[in-house]
Amino acid sequence: MASAPVDPPLFYSRHIFCCTNVRPAGHPRGCCSAGGSEKLRAYMREKAKALGIENIRVNASGCLDRCELGPNMVIYPEGVWYHYDSTQDVDEILQKHLIEGGRVERLMLQPDQK
Numbered sequence: 001m002a003s004a005p006v007d008p009p010l011f012y013s014r015h016i017f018c019c020t021n022v023r024p025a026g027h028p029r030g031c032c033s034a035g036g037s038e039k040l041r042a043y044m045r046e047k048a049k050a051l052g053i054e055n056i057r058v059n060a061s062g063c064l065d066r067c068e069l070g071p072n073m074v075i076y077p078e079g080v081w082y083h084y085d086s087t088q089d090v091d092e093i094l095q096k097h098l099i100e101g102g103r104v105e106r107l108m109l110q111p112d113q114k
């Protein structure tokens with residue numbers, strides 16, 4: 001029987017991917033950038049710094065393939081997905097999820113949501 005793999009410690013305590021994919025206006029699937037994801041990602045990055053949240057990374061990502069639910073982000077290692085569309089939503093995710101270790105249930109995406 002193979003032994004269980006031993007992973008190295010996490011490099012970032014949280015790694016956040018915010019989809020900033022751009023599609024042409026009128027595309028049937030839409031895109032996260034149409035909902036302001038580029039500005040909101042930049043806001044999240046700066047606000048996290050201002051709050052002193054260390055050892056995280058807020059990356060822009062390509063399409064996460066849940067476009068109809070966007071703008072979307074996913075936070076690892078938890079693998080929790082959020083829809084967000086305002087700076088207030090970002091503030092709540094930073095405070096509740098990243099600082100307090102809780103969840104913003106009203107914004108969470110479930111696996112069966114498409």
Ligand code: FES
Pocket residue numbers: 019020021022030031032033062063064065066067068070071072
């Ligand atoms: S465009 Fe953002 S998930 Fe596809």
